[in-house]
Amino acid sequence: MDSATLPLYHQLATRYRRAIDDGALTPGDRMPSVRQLMERHGVSLSTALQACRELEREGLLEARPRSGYFVRRRPQPARAAPIAEPEARLPDPAQYVGIHQRISAILARSHQHAVRVSLAGLSAASDLYPVAALNAATTRALRRHPQLYGRTPEAEGHPELRAALARHALLSQINLAPEDIVVTHGCTEALHLALRAVAGPGDVIAVESPTYYGLLQILEGLGMRALEIPCSPHSGISLEALELAAQTYDSIKAVVVVPTLQNPLGSIMPDANKAALVRWCETRGIVLIEDDCFSALADGETGPAAAKSWDQSGNVIYCASLHKFLAPGMRLGWIAAGRWTARVAMLKFSQSRPNEVLAQLAVADFMGSGAFARHLRRLRDQLRIQREWMAEAIAGGFPAGTRLSTPAGGMHLWVELPAGIDSETLFELALRQGIHVAPGVMFSNSNRFDHFLRVNCGAPRSALLEDALRQLAAVANGLAAARPEPAPNVTLT
C-alpha cells in the first residue's frame, strides 16, 4: 500500500510525525490549529481532526483544553527511565465530575474476576505485619478490661492510644498533646472529616495530580470540586502551579497533599517546599490538609518531618492511619485538626461516634513497646528489597520506553508505559489472567495518566509473583506490538 492509497488523514499525520521526528516541531510547540490545517492542506475539518487524533493516540501530541494540540515531551527510549517532571498547567475544576463512577466501575470489574495476584492495593503481605504481637496485645487488653464491650467508648479515642500517637508524632517532628488528636476510622475518615470541617459542596479543593483515587471519591461524595495541581515525582506538588491556581480560582478552600511518599508518585517533598507550602497556605487563608499515611515507611531511621511540624497557627490539619505500617486490618486512623479540632470532634461524633476500644488498647500497648521500632526497621528494609527487585523485573520485562520512579520508601511503584499503551486495557487483560493492577486513570479526573500503572510491591519475591510479573510484561508487550503505528523511537522487545 503506497502512501497515495492511504487515507488522507493518515498522510497528513505522517507529514507532521516527520516534522516532529526531524525536530522541526519540538516538545511544547503548538501544532497548527485545526482551522490552519484545513487551510494549508486543503483538507476537511474531519480529516484535520483525525490526523491530530492519530498523533495524539501515538503520544506525539497532547490536547490542552481550549488551547489546541501541543507537541508532547517524548518518551525516552531508555529502559525504566525516571518519570518526567510535569508542566505547570491547570485543569478546569468544573470539568471534574464523574470520577466516582469510573473508579467504581474499575473497582467493580476486579470483583468479577478471581484475583490470584493483587498488585492493586496498598498494603504489604500480612505476615510482614506484627500480627502475633498485636493478637497477644488484644488478648491482654480483653483480660485487663473484661467489661470493654459493655461500655460506650470514650469520645475522641482512648487516652492510651492518643498518648501513644502523640509520642509517635514526634518521629515526624510534630508536637501534639493527646487532646489534640481525635481517633478515626482510618485516614479515609480523617480526610472526610477534615474536608467537611473546612469546606462545603461546590467548594474547590486543590489536590495533587496524580492523586490517590480515594480522595477523589471523597470529594465527589461531598460535592466538592477537585482542582488537580501538577506534581513532580521528585518534589511533590508544584508550588508555582498552586500559586497560579490561586490566582485563577479565588475560591480554593483547602489543599490536600501527601508530602511523604505520595500516592501514586512516591515523591517526597523537600523540607524547604513543605515549609514554603505551609507559609503559603497561611498567607493565602487556605487550609492545608496533610495526609501522612506513609512516612513511617520512608527509608532511614526517622522519617521526613511532616508539613504539620512547620505549622504555627493551627492551619494544618494532619491526617494519618496505621494501616500501611502496622495493621491494615484494624481500621485505625487519627486526625490532629489544629484550629478545627472542636469542629472535627463534633463531626466525628455525629458521623460515626467514637471508635471501638479494643484495637486502640492493643495498638497503644504495642506502640509502647520496643517491638514497635524493631518492626518498623524490619518492614522498611524488607520493602526496600521488594521495591528494588520489582523495579528491576519491570525494567527488564516491560516494553522499551517504559519509565519508572523508584521512591525512597513505601510499597508502590508508578510506572509510565510507552505512549499508545492504554493501561485500562492492560488492566482488563491482566485481570483475565487473575492479576490485579491499578490503572493510571484511577488517579485523576483527566485522561492524563491513561498509560500509567501503579504496582504494589508489598509482597516478598516468590515464584507466584515472578510468574505474575512475567505475564503482566507479556500483556504489555503484546499491547505495544499491537499499536497501529508505534512511535518510531520505540524498539519492541
Place this chain on the structure above:
Amino acid sequence: MDSATLPLYHQLATRYRRAIDDGALTPGDRMPSVRQLMERHGVSLSTALQACRELEREGLLEARPRSGYFVRRRPQPARAAPIAEPEARLPDPAQYVGIHQRISAILARSHQHAVRVSLAGLSAASDLYPVAALNAATTRALRRHPQLYGRTPEAEGHPELRAALARHALLSQINLAPEDIVVTHGCTEALHLALRAVAGPGDVIAVESPTYYGLLQILEGLGMRALEIPCSPHSGISLEALELAAQTYDSIKAVVVVPTLQNPLGSIMPDANKAALVRWCETRGIVLIEDDCFSALADGETGPAAAKSWDQSGNVIYCASLHKFLAPGMRLGWIAAGRWTARVAMLKFSQSRPNEVLAQLAVADFMGSGAFARHLRRLRDQLRIQREWMAEAIAGGFPAGTRLSTPAGGMHLWVELPAGIDSETLFELALRQGIHVAPGVMFSNSNRFDHFLRVNCGAPRSALLEDALRQLAAVANGLAAARPEPAPNVTLT
C-alpha cells in the same frame, strides 16, 4: 399586695387564668389576639404581650407560629399520668438551625462535672451484656484467623456477620440476603449514609418530634433541614401531620422514623400505621428511613415487625445496630438500603472504608449460638423490672403533675414535668450533684419539650441509684416550689 398594685399585665393574666379555670375558655380555644386584647382592655401592646407570655409560662396557653395563642391541654393532677397526644401542627423547617451547637453545649456541660450517676445515655449497665461470652468469641476468632490484623477487611462487611444479621432480621419479619446488608460503624453511620444517599444540603427531611438528638446533629452536619412531625407516645409519628407536611412542603426527601421504642417517647407504631406509612412514602415518592435500634428490647419473645417488612419496592432504608441489645462497646451497625444499596456501599467505602473484622467475627459467632436468644430474654426481663421500678420511683417522688409513659420495652422513660419547671435548669442543678440526665430541649429544634426529661433505666436498682433518684426528685420539687405562680391545679408535695 392587693391586685390594684399588681402590674397591669398581671391583672390581665389573672382575668384570663380565671376564664380558663372556669371553663369559659377550654383547651384548643383561640385566645383573643394581642390586638383584640389591646382594644378590649385598653392596654398597651407590651402589656397584652406580657400577659400572654405569663400564661404561656404557666402552661395555660401555647403559641402557634403565625396563629397566635391557644388554650393548652391542661396538665392532669394525677401522678404519673400518661403523656398526652400531640396536636398535628407543623413547624417551619427553615427555623431549624442551631440545634447542633445547643446539643454540643449541653453535652460539653456534662464533661465539666464529675458524673456519679448517669441517667443520660442509652445503654444498659455493662454487666447486663454478655461480655464474657463475647470476649471468648473474640479470642476464638483471633485464634481461627491469626492473620486478621494483617489483611484489609472485606468490603461491605464480613460474610459471616452479614449472614447472621440476615437471620436476625427474620425476627423483625424482614427477608434479606446477606448481600443486601452493609456493615457500618453503628446506626449513626448507617443513618448518615442513608441520608447522604438520598438527599443533599438544603433538602427537607421529616423527623419525629421529639426525636433522637443524634439525628438532628447528623442533619445539621449535612446541611439538611429537619421538619418535625408530631408523635404520639402510643402510636408514633402522626400520619395526618405527615400528609399535611407533604402538602405544605413539596420538597420532602425522606422521612426518618423509629417505629419501635421511639427515642425518647418509647412509642411503638401499630402494624397498620407502619404499613400505611410504607405505602404513603412510596406513593409520595418519599424515601422512608427506618431506625430500628431497639426492637430486640421490646417486651415479648419476638419483637414487632419492622416497617421494612412491608417494603415491596426497596423504598425503605433499614438502619440498625447492636449497641443497645448486645454490645455498646463494639460500634457495629448495619444498613439494608433497598434500591440504594450500591450507592450506600460506595458512600460507605469513600467515607470510612469497611469495618474491622474482629468484632464482626465475634458477634457472628455469638449470634449463631443459643446463648444469643437466652441473653435477649434475660435482658428484656431485667429491663422491664428496672423500668417499672424507676417509673414508680419517679411517680412517687417527683412533683405532682408529672406525667410519664411506660414503654413496652427498652431502657428509657420520657418524663413530662409540671408546667413551669425548666428541665435544662433541672439538668444543671442535678449535674452539680453528679447526676446526669437528658433535658427535653435536646430532642427538638423547638422549645416544645423544655419541661421534659429522658431518664435511662438501664441499670439495676441499687442504693446509689435510689439515692440519685431521691436527689433528682428533690431538685425537681425545689424547682416546682420556686415557680413564681404555680398553676392552680398543681399540688406541691
